[in-house]
Amino acid sequence: MAPSVAVENLNPKVLKCEYAVRGEIVIHAQRLQQQLQTQPGSLPFDEILYCNIGNPQSLGQQPVTFFREVLALCDHPSLLEKEETKSLFSADAISRAKRILSTIPGRATGAYSHSQGIKGLRDAIAAGIALRDGFPANADDIFVTDGASPGVHMMMQLLLRDEKDGILCPIPQYPLYSASIALHGGTLIPYYLDEKTGWGLEISELKKQLEDARSKGIDVRALVVINPGNPTGQVLAEDNQCDIVRFCKNEGLVLLADEVYQENIYVDDKKFNSFKKIARSIGYGEDDLPLVSFQSVSKGYYGECGKRGGYMEITGFSASVREQVYKIASVNLCSNITGQILASLIMNPPKEGDESYAAYKAEKDGILQSLARRAKIHLPQKAIEAAKAAKKAPDAFYALRLLEATGIVVVPGSGFGQVPGTWHIRCTILPQEDKIPAVITRFKAFHEAFMAEYRD
Amino acid sequence: MAPSVAVENLNPKVLKCEYAVRGEIVIHAQRLQQQLQTQPGSLPFDEILYCNIGNPQSLGQQPVTFFREVLALCDHPSLLEKEETKSLFSADAISRAKRILSTIPGRATGAYSHSQGIKGLRDAIAAGIALRDGFPANADDIFVTDGASPGVHMMMQLLLRDEKDGILCPIPQYPLYSASIALHGGTLIPYYLDEKTGWGLEISELKKQLEDARSKGIDVRALVVINPGNPTGQVLAEDNQCDIVRFCKNEGLVLLADEVYQENIYVDDKKFNSFKKIARSIGYGEDDLPLVSFQSVSKGYYGECGKRGGYMEITGFSASVREQVYKIASVNLCSNITGQILASLIMNPPKEGDESYAAYKAEKDGILQSLARRAKIHLPQKAIEAAKAAKKAPDAFYALRLLEATGIVVVPGSGFGQVPGTWHIRCTILPQEDKIPAVITRFKAFHEAFMAEYRD
Numbered sequence: 044m045a046p047s048v049a050v051e052n053l054n055p056k057v058l059k060c061e062y063a064v065r066g067e068i069v070i071h072a073q074r075l076q077q078q079l080q081t082q083p084g085s086l087p088f089d090e091i092l093y094c095n096i097g098n099p100q101s102l103g104q105q106p107v108t109f110f111r112e113v114l115a116l117c118d119h120p121s122l123l124e125k126e127e128t129k130s131l132f133s134a135d136a137i138s139r140a141k142r143i144l145s146t147i148p149g150r151a152t153g154a155y156s157h158s159q160g161i162k163g164l165r166d167a168i169a170a171g172i173a174l175r176d177g178f179p180a181n182a183d184d185i186f187v188t189d190g191a192s193p194g195v196h197m198m199m200q201l202l203l204r205d206e207k208d209g210i211l212c213p214i215p216q217y218p219l220y221s222a223s224i225a226l227h228g229g230t231l232i233p234y235y236l237d238e239k240t241g242w243g244l245e246i247s248e249l250k251k252q253l254e255d256a257r258s259k260g261i262d263v264r265a266l267v268v269i270n271p272g273n274p275t276g277q278v279l280a281e282d283n284q285c286d287i288v289r290f291c292k293n294e295g296l297v298l299l300a301d302e303v304y305q306e307n308i309y310v311d312d313k314k315f316n317s318f319k320k321i322a323r324s325i326g327y328g329e330d331d332l333p334l335v336s337f338q339s340v341s342k343g344y345y346g347e348c349g350k351r352g353g354y355m356e357i358t359g360f361s362a363s364v365r366e367q368v369y370k371i372a373s374v375n376l377c378s379n380i381t382g383q384i385l386a387s388l389i390m391n392p393p394k395e396g397d398e399s400y401a402a403y404k405a406e407k408d409g410i411l412q413s414l415a416r417r418a419k420i421h422l423p424q425k426a427i428e429a430a431k432a433a434k435k436a437p438d439a440f441y442a443l444r445l446l447e448a449t450g451i452v453v454v455p456g457s458g459f460g461q462v463p464g465t466w467h468i469r470c471t472i473l474p475q476e477d478k479i480p481a482v483i484t485r486f487k488a489f490h491e492a493f494m495a496e497y498r499d
Numbered sequence: 500m501a502p503s504v505a506v507e508n509l510n511p512k513v514l515k516c517e518y519a520v521r522g523e524i525v526i527h528a529q530r531l532q533q534q535l536q537t538q539p540g541s542l543p544f545d546e547i548l549y550c551n552i553g554n555p556q557s558l559g560q561q562p563v564t565f566f567r568e569v570l571a572l573c574d575h576p577s578l579l580e581k582e583e584t585k586s587l588f589s590a591d592a593i594s595r596a597k598r599i600l601s602t603i604p605g606r607a608t609g610a611y612s613h614s615q616g617i618k619g620l621r622d623a624i625a626a627g628i629a630l631r632d633g634f635p636a637n638a639d640d641i642f643v644t645d646g647a648s649p650g651v652h653m654m655m656q657l658l659l660r661d662e663k664d665g666i667l668c669p670i671p672q673y674p675l676y677s678a679s680i681a682l683h684g685g686t687l688i689p690y691y692l693d694e695k696t697g698w699g700l701e702i703s704e705l706k707k708q709l710e711d712a713r714s715k716g717i718d719v720r721a722l723v724v725i726n727p728g729n730p731t732g733q734v735l736a737e738d739n740q741c742d743i744v745r746f747c748k749n750e751g752l753v754l755l756a757d758e759v760y761q762e763n764i765y766v767d768d769k770k771f772n773s774f775k776k777i778a779r780s781i782g783y784g785e786d787d788l789p790l791v792s793f794q795s796v797s798k799g800y801y802g803e804c805g806k807r808g809g810y811m812e813i814t815g816f817s818a819s820v821r822e823q824v825y826k827i828a829s830v831n832l833c834s835n836i837t838g839q840i841l842a843s844l845i846m847n848p849p850k851e852g853d854e855s856y857a858a859y860k861a862e863k864d865g866i867l868q869s870l871a872r873r874a875k876i877h878l879p880q881k882a883i884e885a886a887k888a889a890k891k892a893p894d895a896f897y898a899l900r901l902l903e904a905t906g907i908v909v910v911p912g913s914g915f916g917q918v919p920g921t922w923h924i925r926c927t928i929l930p931q932e933d934k935i936p937a938v939i940t941r942f943k944a945f946h947e948a949f950m951a952e953y954r955d
Contacts (some may be wrong), residue, residue, distance in 0.1 A: 044920045046822055047720070047751035047752055047753055048658065048720070048753050048816060048817075049787055049791045049817065049819075050799040050817075050819045050820060050821065050823065052660075052718075052720075053657055053660075053661050053685075053820065053823055054657060054659055055660065057657055057826070057827060060825065060827075060830065062828060080856055098610050098611045099610075100605065100607035100609040100610040102610075103607075106609045111574055111575040112575055114570070114574040114575065115570075115574040115575035115578065118567055118570040118571040118574055119567040119568055119570065121564075121569035122571065122587060125587055127586055127587050128587070130583055131578060131581055131583050131587070149556065149559055151549070151556035151559075152556075152805055152806075153556040153796075153803040153804060153805045154554050154556040154803065154804055155554045155804040155805055156805060161788070166566055171540045175711075179932075189645055189807070189831075189834075189835060190829070190831075190832065192831050192832060193555075196831075200510060200513060200682070201509055201510060201513055202504065202509070202510065203510060203848075204508075204509075204510050204511065218789070219830070222830045223830065226656070226827075226830065227510075261610060262508075264503070264504070264508075269882040295503035296875070297503055297504050305859070319896055333504045335504055341611075346609065347609040348610055348611040348832070348834065349607070349608055349610045349611055349612060349833065349835065349836035350607060350609055350835060350837070351611045351645070351832075351834065351835035351836075352835075359618070361504075361505065361506075362505060363505075364504055364505065364506060366511065367506065367509055367513050367514065370516060371513060371516075371682070373677065374516065374648070374675070374678045374682065375645075375646075375648050375649065375652075375805075376646065376648060376804070377805065377807075377837055378645075378807065379645060379806060379807035379835040379837065380804070380805035380806065380807075381574075381791055381835065381837040382835055409670065457895045483905060492943065
């Protein structure tokens with residue numbers, strides 16, 4: 044009898060998922076990975092280490108104290124009745140925890156909540172959005188999720204019927220989108236960001252890819268926009284965003300706005316504008332555009348990846364479609380309450396006048412400044428010339444050499460946009476915690492050898 | 500232009516999901532729900548309240564103190580450096596938190612972990628399983644999940660290719676299974692539990708349903724067994740479990756063992772045996788049977804639904820199939836760390852000699868005894884006779900009357916098995932916290948009227 048469960052009889056969408064990751068470096072890494080399987084020992088390393096995903100606290104970034112004070116008090120509310128607590132926790136953390144607990148029936152942080160999240164926390168999130176945008180936000184539009192990923196999966200599950208349904212995604216993109224589209228059996232329609240306009244999103248490119256997909260019989264359902272695009276500060280200009288909103292309305296696309304990096308802006312003359320704010324600014328109401336905004340507690344200065352918190356704000360869906368979203372959410376009961384509380388905190392951090400404000404501000408600024416510094420690498424002139432000879436951007440040249448020498452996959456900054464003459468890599472650490480020491484050792488050895496080779 | 504997103508162009512599997520919930524009371528409830536939509540005001544209530552899912556802490560059950568002490572310390576580790584902490588927390592909670600933090604690189608409870616969960620916590624879970632079963636357990640076999648539901652979804656996503664793939668599920672069943680099978684496009688093959696053998700799982704019934712499904716061209720991939728079946732104490736007998744294990748091996752089925760109620764046994768002569776223990780006891784090794792055991796922090800005496808913690812232990816899958824499970828897990832990065840810590844705690848609670856043991860034991864026993872008491876209702880003789888005249892079990896009669904009068908959906912105990920002459924309902928509270936006061940008011944009014952009507 045054949046084995047009851049074998050790769051041959053698994054869901055082919057699951058199998059296909061692994062071919063969905065894109066980008067030159069990652070594709071090259073996959074090639075090297077195959078080589079390692081077919082010819083073990085043929086490379087100077089035994090495995091590929093994907094460092095293209097952000098996990099700041101595993102690298103020593105400390106959590107914001109105020110957030111953790113509130114979480115600890117909500118986890119163990121009987122602390123609030125003890126005198127010693129006043130000397131261990133800030134006064135505003137105590138009052139915030141009390142306020143949060145008062146919105147939870149029975150103060151039960153161990154109970155399933157409403158499948159969209161605790162109503163009081165959604166009220167707080169909506170208030171934070173309204174303050175940020177200057178336009179009203181409604182708690183009924185908020186679906187609190189275990190990070191942004193489950194929200195993206197829910198949308199893909201909702202919209203994708205088969206491989207004839209397509210989703211427009213930016214290239215380069217976060218592999219979540221390609222993986223989720225593959226898992227749900229749809230087709231990823233790539234569009235390319237244009238370096239000449241500061242990595243803006245050209246409407247002509249969107250139109251071209253949309254028409255190309257339609258000519259192949261693809262029903263394009265949605266446009267994914269990631270703004271800001273990454274921690275190095277690529278932020279879409281306001282008029283570019285207006286054009287995108289109009290394009291989605293005219294073409295009948297759902298706008299899936301990945302806005303998880305809204306706090307990661309390191310350039311003074313750039314400003315984050317949510318797509319909902321842009322849509323309302325040009326007079327578009329609920330009925331003009333189905334729009335989903337994703338936010339996460341994992342990014343920004345908070346970096347609380349392990350807490351799995353986030354939300355999506357859904358506007359412009361009919362009541363009957365929204366009911367289907369609610370149904371998918373309710374099959375999973377609810378997102379974790381710790382993550383829910385944290386999502387409400389990042390949208391309502393301490394304000395001036397609060398006891399915690401000075402400490403909070405110092406922690407926040409320290410983290411953001413450190414992130415900005417860390418993104419940059421200094422390359423010797425000789426390395427820049429060697430890159431030119433190889434027809435590569437210097438940071439892409441560095442990233443390829445790093446991959447070939449060590450198996451470590453990073454993303455060159457030239458794939459994201461950067462100030463001319465500066466070079467960056469996006470090097471972050473994947474979940475496999477036991478491999479972190481190896482990454483650091485190999486990376487250090489490579490960097491020293493590279494710098495020695497190209498010393499000016 | 501047609502609306503870009505409408506019910507008509509959504510994923511049909513999402514739409515189908517709502518027809519997947521089964522059982523007489525629930526089907527009747529759905530009928531009443533439709534009636535409310537087409538003829539508003541035609542019933543003595545405005546909406547249907549599904550109370551067929553467990554949420555103890557929303558009804559006042561207090562969390563176990565030791566668990567919450569450890570969570571608070573892990574959320575805010577700087578407490579561990581303060582002198583006052585020693586008077587606020589038990590000594591073993593402090594040492595447990597230190598031990599847990601020491602297994603997390605950088606003590607970072609805000610970092611993404613390994614996609615299967617933090618290795619040190621999986622070691623602790625495996626040790627707890629080994630102690631429970633008397634057979635070894637391996638941390639590499641543990642996938643820590645946000646409650647049991649995501650684990651079930653992952654298995655359905657893995658196994659189901661299309662509607663020709665079937666999963667054998669018990670009736671009555673927890674609606675998660677029907678919903679998940681519908682969402683992933685497979686077919687639910689029902690099998691019925693037999694009241695005459697104490698709601699045992701008859702192999703003849705399994706065979707009959709399996710052959711019937713195969714004759715229709717269905718490729719039956721797995722058998723779902725829920726053991727213990729529910730909080731009233733239905734526990735499969737050991738020899739029955741042996742037969743089930745042999746049946747799965749002989750028929751080439753994956754055994755999906757829902758063992759989330761392993762602590763909810765209220766009868767002295769019954770004992771929980773995990774299916775893995777049973778399989779190993781009869782000499783079956785890894786290669787004989789693909790077996791997945793689901794556990795959750797939401798059930799038992801812990802009842803930590805909102806924390807979304809749980810795990811699945813996977814044995815008997817080939818390395819290449821396991822890799823696919825890992826891939827699905829990694830697309831979602833990791834489960835929430837608070838839930839991960841809690842999963843390790845419920846599998847390793849305080850032991851005799853620990854400072855917290857006496858308080859822990861008192862809390863645990865109090866909760867379990869209270870749950871056992873609460874499951875029972877006392878019906879007057881007249882009501883029992885009225886039920887007999889209506890050809891219903893007395894508790895089913897009560898449940899139907901409750902539904903018709905109030906819109907509240909509960910599960911009659913006769914659908915689960917109970918001591919002859921006793922009657923039970925399973926009445927629990929759905930996530931919609933704002934409706935809880937209405938449920939209690941309506942339920943109380945109904946119960947008083949019912950008891951008055953049938954007073955002996």
